[in-house]
Amino acid sequence: MSALLGLVLLTAPFVTLPSPAFPADPTLAALGSDPAQLRLFCYSTRCGDEEWRRMRSPTESPIVPDSGARRGPALPRSTPWIGLHVSARSRESTASYSNDWRIGTRYRVEAVRNGPTRVGVQLGAGYRLAPLSDDGIHMPGPVMRGVVEIGHRITPRAEWNQRIQFETGQGTTFVKQSVGLDVSLWPAWTLESDFTIRHDEYGRSGSESAESSLQLRRRF
Template identity: 60%
Template sequence: MLGALGLALLGGPFVTLPLPVSPGDPTLMAIAADPAQMRLYCFSTRCGDAEWQVAMSAPMPVERSNAGRRSLRLPGSQSYAPLSAPATPRESQTLYSNDFRIGTRYNVQAMRDGPTQVGLALGAGYRLAPLYDDGINQAGPVLRGELNLGQQFGDRARLTQRVQFESGRGEAFVKQSMSLDVNLWPNWTLESDFAIRHDTQSGGGKETAESSIELRRRF
């Protein structure tokens, strides 16, 4: 009898009803054999035997704010090293307007890293006034394009070639220019330019050429 009473006392934490005190009671013997069968059903979010539930995981770390109060530190809020992308796009689009032409231009840098550079530009626009810059001699819609080639020779010399064209209203204009820049001494540069212009008017054509050599000093 004492052994059964001891088992009943050990099963006390699992029981939510008061135990009968009369020795030899069949109910007491049933509780001692299987205390779990006398537990009450739990219809709440927290049962009476919550102390037997598995402990929750370790609490999240907290940090103190400037005011001395503890603030919750959520996962993923840690600071990381900033990332940067120094690369720039090779393609660009430009809208432009001036006193003699308005339009749009699409640029592509096919080669830009290294001693050789290749660039291409193509666009459409409307010429407002003729003979103000390189182009056709009539006002109206035009198609323009440009090809740039550059080559670096060591640390002192650079060769640049540029081809421009414009067409519209039955006319066409082409300009080809070439320049060679040579660094002679610190702040001293020898610059040479050569350009050929060709334009058509009413089925005819005209071609002009010019060149220059300059010695420049940068202050």
């Protein structure tokens, strides 16, 4: 009898008993086949079991977490409602200004600013206090001013630009047109060329002047 009992005790760990039958529900069957799914998720900053991550000694190679490791559900508010992004700069702007020779306000819009070509338009109204202090008409009084700026990048190192500025008031009109080509020679050195024409109109008569410049500029 004792020999038979000893044989039973020795063979018991190697005997596989049939598993109980599960209902036809696939959810219950999945839970029964993988009891680990019944474990509650850990919401602390450091889980107590850490099944797939363990402390290692300095002599061990780094442990790469298993890509198939289960992750708990996302915490409330862990997913942002709106992704962070850099706000786009507005194409339109308005400003008021005052100096020793003119006060006024201006409105600017960047009609084209994407790609190699850019076009900007600026319009404004003001009052000229002192003549011959900057580009404009030669007498004080209410004035209308405007600027059209056009630029085009020909190559990564060369850019062509044109600027047309006008001011009118008191029966007088002033127009200034500048055309230039900027070439980048080194990261901080630029060769700038400029050709300017000024036109002053007094009623049916007027005068014109022109000047040009070529300069090498270093930016600090």
